[in-house]
Amino acid sequence: MKKRLMLIIIAVLLVSANPFNATEASAATxxxxxxxxxxxxxxxxxxxxxxxxxxxxxxxxxxxxxxxxxxxxxxxxxxxxxxxxxxxxxxxxxxxxxxxxxxxxxxxxxxxxxxxxxxxxxxxxxxxxxxxxxxxxxxxxxxxxxxLSEVKNEATPVSKPALAAGQYYDVPKRFWAANEIKVLTLDGILTGNGSGIFKPNDHVSRAEAATIIARALDLKQVKGTTFKDVPASHWAAGNINAVKKAGIVNGRSSGYFAPNESITRGEISKLLTMAYNLKSVASSSTKSFSDTKGHWAENSINALAANGVATGHKDGSFQPNANAKRAEYTAFVYRAIENN
CATH class of the missing domain: 3.90.1720.10 (endopeptidase domain like (from Nostoc punctiforme))
Structure with missing residues (x-):
């Protein structure tokens, strides 16, 4: 089950970027x-x-x-x-x-x-x-x-060597989430235009996040329009409707989902807590954050911390209102699946 979920997660996560199946990168101009x-x-x-x-x-x-x-x-x-x-x-x-x-x-x-x-x-x-x-x-x-001679002009681009399995040109081996990205990639076969780009620092949209959870939980897509800003023709409508029906996610305001807006770290905490039924168990070792007291997602954030899904930043903050990056979301989802 874990392997199947991982396959689904990484396949969906990379839909919005150029997926991995690279033999040669874009020109290094x-x-x-x-x-x-x-x-x-x-x-x-x-x-x-x-x-x-x-x-x-x-x-x-x-x-x-x-x-x-x-x-x-x-x-x-x-x-x-x-x-x-x-x-x-x-x-x-x-x-x-x-x-x-x-x-x-x-x-x-x-x-x-x-x-x-x-x-x-x-x-x-x-x-x-x-x-x-x-x-x-x-x-x-x-x-x-x-x-440097390796940096060519626009007319004579540089070709880069083939990538090893699970690697991306923009994810160095020492990148903090390289292992999570690599493991999830190795557990699935990705197809695309062959650019080998992951875009780890790009933001994740709310539509992408909802789609990932819907596929991970094998929720049946729901036709129609649940939110005013998610018409039935929207690419993620079926999955957004599904997670809404399952009680996992709500809109940002009454009747609106904001599918193209970037999801925040606080919203992801709530999403994963609901999707995987994560609970916060208070103990002397439970990690607390300097900027989550009184935040609407405080309990969800504490649940992620208690389950080892999130550790926050080095300065002791969690930054719940910051937009989540693709690498962060990959790591969170990976850990939630492993913990489930």
Whole structure:
């Protein structure tokens, strides 16, 4: 039963993204590289950091380029020794830019050129964009740039090698939910256009979340219109109606479901608690969160914590009103199934 549920869960979860069945990825162009780099804007700075929980400058570059199967040395000084030198006047999107004398003599900072005189990097204020020419701090410290042959122009894209089973190009092996994503993938066969993209940081819609639970519980689709904003023609109408009929989920307001809105962590807690009949057992070891007292989903959140489905964030918060990401939802569902 667990295996069957897992097959259903992952198959439905990936419907809204390009499913896994990849032998070759999309072109690794400079624009794709900088677009991916910008996704981490706001990530906090952490000395020695190499993951989205915190980056230092060279760790950030390594993480971004590694997503395109381009390996970089660990430090900015070592990174400055690879590739081909590029003059400031000839900078192109995707070039690595370097700075000296930030916290020590010599090359001590690196970033990625994103065009129009701007570069993105992990600095003391976190991952952010600054201008090479006008920023009073960075402009005088600019030292040079390097261009990697692996990053091609739009006309000559780079092909990436075939993926191993259960892997995605945008889910690094050290990604915090890589195991859950891999296990769920290996327990099912996914078909699609072969891009090998999971989009772990994209939000999950309420329609997707309802569909996942309806399929997982093998609920029979219910025809018709239960909510004013979910017509019978909506792709998820049958499943939304089914979870409503089963008493698992309600709308966000009277008569409305908001199917295309992103589901929150609090809503997911309620959804999983109802779907899997999870109970909260008070004990000295029961985890509490700093921001859930009095929240409408407090009991459901406590139930998830008591059953090991959710642990919250490092700062002790749960962030119940934050939109849930695909990786988070995958992990929650995986744990709920394992616990059931």
């Amino acid at each position: 400079p624009n794709e590289l900088t677009t991916y780099a910008k996704k981490f804007t706001g990530t906090p700075y952490k000395f020695g950091g190499t993951t989205p929980s915190g980056f230092d400058c060279s760790g950030y570059l390594r993480y971004v380029f590694n997503n395109f199967d381009i390996s970089l040395p660990r430090t900015s000084a070592e990174q400055y020794k690879i590739g081909t030198g590029v003059s400031k006047s000839n900078l192109k999107e995707g070039d690595m830019v370097f700075f000296s004398g930030t916290y020590k003599p010599g090359i001590s900072h690196a970033g990625i050129y994103v065009g129009n005189g701007n570069f993105i990097s992990a600095s003391g204020s976190g991952v952010s964009i600054a201008n090479l020419n006008t920023n009073s701090y960075w402009a005088p410290k600019y030292t040079g740039a390097r261009r």
